[in-house]
Amino acid sequence: MNTITIQAPAVATKRTTKEWQQADAAHFMHPFTDFGALAKKGSRIITRAEGIYLWDSDGHKILDAMSGLWCVNVGYGQQALVDAATRQMKELPFYNAFFQTATPPAIELAELLAQVSPPQFKHVFFAGSGSEGNDTVVRMVRRYWDILGQPERQIIIGRKNGYHGSTMAGASLGGMSYMHAQGGLPIPNIVHIDQPYAFENGKGMDTAEFGKLAASWLEAKILELGADKVAAFIGEPVQGAGGVIVPPSTYWPEIQRICDKYGILLVSDEVICGFGRTGNWFGCETMGFKPDLMTFAKGVTSGYIPLGGVMVGDRMAKVLIEQGGDFNHGYTYSGHPVACAVALANIKLIQQLKLVEHVRDDVGPYLAEHFAGLREHPLVGSTETCGLMGAILLVKDKAKGLPFASDLEVGMLCRSHCFANGLIMRAVGDRMIIAPPLVMTRSQIDEMMALIRRCLDLTLADVRAKGWF
Numbered sequence: 001m002n003t004i005t006i007q008a009p010a011v012a013t014k015r016t017t018k019e020w021q022q023a024d025a026a027h028f029m030h031p032f033t034d035f036g037a038l039a040k041k042g043s044r045i046i047t048r049a050e051g052i053y054l055w056d057s058d059g060h061k062i063l064d065a066m067s068g069l070w071c072v073n074v075g076y077g078q079q080a081l082v083d084a085a086t087r088q089m090k091e092l093p094f095y096n097a098f099f100q101t102a103t104p105p106a107i108e109l110a111e112l113l114a115q116v117s118p119p120q121f122k123h124v125f126f127a128g129s130g131s132e133g134n135d136t137v138v139r140m141v142r143r144y145w146d147i148l149g150q151p152e153r154q155i156i157i158g159r160k161n162g163y164h165g166s167t168m169a170g171a172s173l174g175g176m177s178y179m180h181a182q183g184g185l186p187i188p189n190i191v192h193i194d195q196p197y198a199f200e201n202g203k204g205m206d207t208a209e210f211g212k213l214a215a216s217w218l219e220a221k222i223l224e225l226g227a228d229k230v231a232a233f234i235g236e237p238v239q240g241a242g243g244v245i246v247p248p249s250t251y252w253p254e255i256q257r258i259c260d261k262y263g264i265l266l267v268s269d270e271v272i273c274g275f276g277r278t279g280n281w282f283g284c285e286t287m288g289f290k291p292d293l294m295t296f297a298k299g300v301t302s303g304y305i306p307l308g309g310v311m312v313g314d315r316m317a318k319v320l321i322e323q324g325g326d327f328n329h330g331y332t333y334s335g336h337p338v339a340c341a342v343a344l345a346n347i348k349l350i351q352q353l354k355l356v357e358h359v360r361d362d363v364g365p366y367l368a369e370h371f372a373g374l375r376e377h378p379l380v381g382s383t384e385t386c387g388l389m390g391a392i393l394l395v396k397d398k399a400k401g402l403p404f405a406s407d408l409e410v411g412m413l414c415r416s417h418c419f420a421n422g423l424i425m426r427a428v429g430d431r432m433i434i435a436p437p438l439v440m441t442r443s444q445i446d447e448m449m450a451l452i453r454r455c456l457d458l459t460l461a462d463v464r465a466k467g468w469f
């Protein structure tokens, strides 16, 4: 053999926390970060993980109630995923799928994804991430209408405070105004309607009524634009990065009805909600709608390796396959064999451990009960959960439903207490959110709830001391 054997480098050299932070600040530009501010403060260096826990470079143990970044559904340290990657790397570390070729892991994963997806999905287009998956959505949706001779159907409707990734198309589909403000976004022919967030957009309304009202904004937008100009609507079944906003149960069926009425494609961004998070394989099943496309990433490999893609429903697959000709789109890593091998092992593990049922029947309801119990806390205005994701809204006056002034950054204050007390809970404004690994047990939820209560109490003491409460 002509391969040269070299000593594998240690996974990382040993350095002190300070040394890591200095090298980090000198060279590593982090995503969604104020580079200058972080360089002064220093990053927290995470070095190891097991189950639902992380350890930092100072040896602190941290309960990861965010599953990394909404992705480590099977928890850390699953040997089956490690073995799948190792075996595939030895056998065939890479081959592409461009030139009329395919690899066994990509084919088998496509087959398995079709099995676990709702029945209208038998085909998949692979990408490297959720953002790339949503770029594919834009290309595929517009191509579909071109093939059908309706090229004027260009506009895709998303939602304010929706999140669909950070590429040009992903950030455009998303409705984060602070992202649009940088880089001249959105790209043309992407527009947004308001989100189904009752606390901001439906104060005092009956929940079911509000769900229908929020869905009616889609119909109003379609009529304003002209139905013959609208290609698709995209949304997350439950908004994740926007703050775990669970829509009323009346919302999605009404969205479905409106899309059907005008023949508009319906896209479910399942990057967070997919692979058991909501107590079903996909969030659209929990929310009761039948999309034409589903974007996935994150939980498909439990984050062990990057992979994303789009499930393509029969309505679109038929046209693309039978009438489409060449589709001039794809990525070097579409169907990467190692990523696909890890995804196969991950999905099989979700099946073996019955994690979807575990969330639906056991820990999901258990979390819901405990989050509801938090509403007695003086700081907590409301809580909501869906499967194993949840949000706690911190408010100034719960009787009147008054929020804190946003410049007080009460959510960030709470988050810093979590950080200091060994809990990863994220703040989106004053919404404290969690999405823990699906392998979590009831006793681990008890442990997490104790940490959450302690951090809420510390935050309450702070806002009282500052005279904000």
Ligand SMILES: *Cc1c(COP(=O)(O)O)cnc(C)c1O
Pocket (backbone or CB within 6 Å): 070, 129, 130, 131, 132, 134, 163, 164, 165, 166, 170, 236, 240, 241, 269, 270, 271, 272, 297, 298, 308
């Ligand atoms: C994270 C996320 C994305 C983007 O995925 P990346 O892998 O970060 O590109 C897209 N949509 C949703 C709903 C997400 O949560």
